[in-house]
Amino acid sequence: METGTETGFSYAEGGVTAPFGFLAAGVSAGIKKSGKRDVALLISEEPCPAAAVYTRNSMAAPPVQLTRENLSAGVLRAIVVNSGNANACTGPQGLADAQAMVDATADAVGCEPSQVAVASTGVIGAPMPMELVLAGIREAASRLDSAAGTCAAEAIMTTDTFLKEIAVGVDVEGTRYTVGGMTKGSGMIMPNMATMLAFVTTDAPLTSAACDRVLRSAVDVTFNRVTVDSDTSTNDTCVLMASGAAGGEPIDVGDARLTPVSDAIHAVCGELARMIVRDGEGATKFIEVTVRGAACDADARDAAMSIANSPLFKTAIFGRDANWGRVAMAVGKSTARVDPLKLEVIFAGITTCLDGTAVAFDEDAASAALALNDIEVIADLHLGEGIATVWTCDLSYEYVRINGEYRS
Amino acid sequence: METGTETGFSYAEGGVTAPFGFLAAGVSAGIKKSGKRDVALLISEEPCPAAAVYTRNSMAAPPVQLTRENLSAGVLRAIVVNSGNANACTGPQGLADAQAMVDATADAVGCEPSQVAVASTGVIGAPMPMELVLAGIREAASRLDSAAGTCAAEAIMTTDTFLKEIAVGVDVEGTRYTVGGMTKGSGMIMPNMATMLAFVTTDAPLTSAACDRVLRSAVDVTFNRVTVDSDTSTNDTCVLMASGAAGGEPIDVGDARLTPVSDAIHAVCGELARMIVRDGEGATKFIEVTVRGAACDADARDAAMSIANSPLFKTAIFGRDANWGRVAMAVGKSTARVDPLKLEVIFAGITTCLDGTAVAFDEDAASAALALNDIEVIADLHLGEGIATVWTCDLSYEYVRINGEYRS
Numbered sequence: 001m002e003t004g005t006e007t008g009f010s011y012a013e014g015g016v017t018a019p020f021g022f023l024a025a026g027v028s029a030g031i032k033k034s035g036k037r038d039v040a041l042l043i044s045e046e047p048c049p050a051a052a053v054y055t056r057n058s059m060a061a062p063p064v065q066l067t068r069e070n071l072s073a074g075v076l077r078a079i080v081v082n083s084g085n086a087n088a089c090t091g092p093q094g095l096a097d098a099q100a101m102v103d104a105t106a107d108a109v110g111c112e113p114s115q116v117a118v119a120s121t122g123v124i125g126a127p128m129p130m131e132l133v134l135a136g137i138r139e140a141a142s143r144l145d146s147a148a149g150t151c152a153a154e155a156i157m158t159t160d161t162f163l164k165e166i167a168v169g170v171d172v173e174g175t176r177y178t179v180g181g182m183t184k185g186s187g188m189i190m191p192n193m194a195t196m197l198a199f200v201t202t203d204a205p206l207t208s209a210a211c212d213r214v215l216r217s218a219v220d221v222t223f224n225r226v227t228v229d230s231d232t233s234t235n236d237t238c239v240l241m242a243s244g245a246a247g248g249e250p251i252d253v254g255d256a257r258l259t260p261v262s263d264a265i266h267a268v269c270g271e272l273a274r275m276i277v278r279d280g281e282g283a284t285k286f287i288e289v290t291v292r293g294a295a296c297d298a299d300a301r302d303a304a305m306s307i308a309n310s311p312l313f314k315t316a317i318f319g320r321d322a323n324w325g326r327v328a329m330a331v332g333k334s335t336a337r338v339d340p341l342k343l344e345v346i347f348a349g350i351t352t353c354l355d356g357t358a359v360a361f362d363e364d365a366a367s368a369a370l371a372l373n374d375i376e377v378i379a380d381l382h383l384g385e386g387i388a389t390v391w392t393c394d395l396s397y398e399y400v401r402i403n404g405e406y407r408s
Numbered sequence: 409m410e411t412g413t414e415t416g417f418s419y420a421e422g423g424v425t426a427p428f429g430f431l432a433a434g435v436s437a438g439i440k441k442s443g444k445r446d447v448a449l450l451i452s453e454e455p456c457p458a459a460a461v462y463t464r465n466s467m468a469a470p471p472v473q474l475t476r477e478n479l480s481a482g483v484l485r486a487i488v489v490n491s492g493n494a495n496a497c498t499g500p501q502g503l504a505d506a507q508a509m510v511d512a513t514a515d516a517v518g519c520e521p522s523q524v525a526v527a528s529t530g531v532i533g534a535p536m537p538m539e540l541v542l543a544g545i546r547e548a549a550s551r552l553d554s555a556a557g558t559c560a561a562e563a564i565m566t567t568d569t570f571l572k573e574i575a576v577g578v579d580v581e582g583t584r585y586t587v588g589g590m591t592k593g594s595g596m597i598m599p600n601m602a603t604m605l606a607f608v609t610t611d612a613p614l615t616s617a618a619c620d621r622v623l624r625s626a627v628d629v630t631f632n633r634v635t636v637d638s639d640t641s642t643n644d645t646c647v648l649m650a651s652g653a654a655g656g657e658p659i660d661v662g663d664a665r666l667t668p669v670s671d672a673i674h675a676v677c678g679e680l681a682r683m684i685v686r687d688g689e690g691a692t693k694f695i696e697v698t699v700r701g702a703a704c705d706a707d708a709r710d711a712a713m714s715i716a717n718s719p720l721f722k723t724a725i726f727g728r729d730a731n732w733g734r735v736a737m738a739v740g741k742s743t744a745r746v747d748p749l750k751l752e753v754i755f756a757g758i759t760t761c762l763d764g765t766a767v768a769f770d771e772d773a774a775s776a777a778l779a780l781n782d783i784e785v786i787a788d789l790h791l792g793e794g795i796a797t798v799w800t801c802d803l804s805y806e807y808v809r810i811n812g813e814y815r816s
Contacts, residue, residue, distance in 0.1 A: 059740030059748050059764075089736050091749055091765035124733025125766040234737055311719070315808050325532025328497050332467030340467050341499060356467075357499035358533040397805050400723050 015165025021245025026155030029136025074208025282398030294386030423573025429653025434563030437544025482616025516549030690806030702794030
């Protein structure tokens with residue numbers, strides 16, 4: 001949250017409906033057997049510039065395929081989301097179902113189907129209960145409200161244990177712009193992207209090109225820097241809509257006013273991404289892994305991801321063990337250039353390895369530091385200026401339980 | 409074992425000392441606190457052709473660096489191994505210690521230091537207890553025996569729960585050649601290579617070039633096709649020594665007699681590799697993952713590895729869940745070319761997904777099939793002729809326990 005004061009923005013209440021010009025709803029349509037909310041609708045009062053980033057998984061689900069097509073013009077009026085069923089690996093019927101969701105939404109809110117984005121999350125490979133879904137969309141449309149962002153955030157949750165939304169405000173030449181966001185995690189999390197849906201709204205008057213530029217740069221250093229288990233979902237989608245409802249001249253790429261708005265969008269995406277990791281399946285620790293001193297940033301990112309994805313590293317943190325040998329192993333198996341005699345590893349502020357070899361350290365102090373919920377691990381390659389930070393969680397018994405019993 | 413009859417070789421008793429011309433020893437030097445054997449010596453009666461393959465981890469441990477240097481001439485007399493301490497991340501002192509192990513071995517068996525390979529396995533980053541190690545080497549040299557292969561196999565074990573050795577015989581133009589091998593696993597297992605030491609001997613008169621050719625091709629489809637947890641160790645080494653003691657003219661690359669010997673070496677490496685997976689940390693299942701119908705073999709291999717390394721797939725198998733959606737996800741996140749509408753997934757003989765969508769199947773029958781210890785999973789991409797098989801194990805509570813508590 002420190003970044004807020006540095007770059008001039010402040011945190012605000014709410015999520016996707018905190019900016020002007022947005023309405024949302026979240027209803028229970030009966031897709032989830034639990035009876036919890038499972039259909040969300042998010043609309044801009046007018047069609048508005050938008051951009052999105054999608055999973056790179058080549059088994060991309062029908063909703064992803066359809067949203068990619070609809071968003072090619074860079075304009076959206078509505079986003080419809082269901083949880084409880086991913087509509088993935090559902091073949092031609094899945095595509096028809098996604099289209100039916102889009103059509104029903106366009107009909108209910110009064111826009112072109114091409115102005116609707118659709119996303120689904122939940123079980124893979126099960127047919128969509130379309131009667132429930134369509135009734136849910138109609139009900140959601142009747143409940144749209146500028147104060148219902150939190151209901152929508154609830155309706156996109158799957159195995160999430162807490163609701164994830166945030167909003168920040170930023171003053172730009174006398175106009176206050178707000179950025180809001182909601183997301184859901186929490187397993188199958190690995191770039192690009194996580195099983196993750198994220199929706200970001202702003203009332204700043206960004207153009208479609210500006211939306212696209214800012215969203216891509218923000219996702220690259222936020223959602224694409226979190227990993228729970230190295231698995232990449234078929235459905236990941238992150239959408240940004242800019243209503244422009246706070247007023248002002250359009251802000252395009254190159255406009256100086258884009259910088260503070262971009263900073264606010266980065267901050268929202270960063271907070272949402274870190275929430276996903278904190279809610280990682282079975283996670284007991286939030287781990288920030290930084291690799292610095294790499295030959296270049298790409299090396300640093302690859303080495304940091306290699307550490308963050310190592311099951312041996314993650315189980316060591318679960319066991320409160322400052323096992324720097326596993327960090328050395330993970331750095332070594334990455335593609336990063338490494339000098340084995342220069343590696344330094346720091347666990348929670350305690351240097352455990354210097355010049356590639358063991359350093360005497362107080363094991364009790366280390367255990368105490370590793371008992372905290374937030375752990376910072378730094379690997380310094382002492383080769384150059386490359387640096388990257390990724391966020392992950394530990395690997396616990398609970399992860400095995402959740403994923404060994406998910407369907408049974 | 410079926411392959412034995414097909415290609416004309418048969419299984420024999422013992423391990424690395426089953427072929428003529430080799431002596432071994434395994435002693436307890438006190439490096440392991442448990443008092444179990446921890447120093448192994450394996451020698452050829454005469455200097456002989458040899459080859460090796462090493463970890464690609466760029467934090468390669470000092471013994472790996474030194475063995476690579478010594479083996480550059482393709483001739484070995486002795487291999488010395490200690491378990492209990494990996495001599496990894498030990499800096500210049502580690503290299504001096506590895507050299508001291510080589511010198512002590514050369515001295516004890518009467519050869520050039522450059523004819524000695526050295527390997528270490530165990531804890532990373534701890535200084536080597538050299539007094540114990542050197543005394544152990546001297547004792548091992550005094551106990552060398554042509555019937556002590558099993559003692560050596562015991563002395564290279566770390567977290568292994570069973571001893572891993574095998575031998576096969578093959579008749580080539582009237583001469584019987586034997587191939588023997590021993591290996592150790594079992595965590596941090598991922599190409600290239602696993603935390604894995606493997607030593608293969610034969611009394612066939614292979615040249616150094618033939619050793620190198622055959623070992624590389626064998627490792628590529630055996631040790632490099634097993635993965636326990638996607639982590640790659642700093643110490644992996646696989647060495648082949650060919651004593652030639654069974655007689656016959658030298659067998660070089662291109663010699664027709666090389667084929668049956670190569671088949672036998674492949675079989676030994678394959679059996680040893682599968683033993684490592686069966687002994688994977690916390691494993692309750694042995695999983696054979698085959699991807700077929702891929703656009704090319706490289707695509708098949710990448711997709712198969714992606715499945716085998718997926719924590720979500722591995723926990724599903726642990727939970728006896730024919731969760732083909734996770735196979736689809738893992739195929740999709742790999743670099744393999746995929747048509748989402750052509751994927752077929754078969755769990756233990758039961759087709760669960762066809763044309764990229766769900767197929768009705770008997771969930772009880774599937775659960776019963778997945779209750780077995782050996783599980784075969786096939787993903788058919790229906791695109792081409794590419795095929796690859798990899799072996800892995802499930803991800804259990806026990807894996808988390810072992811690796812969360814390894815040092816504590």
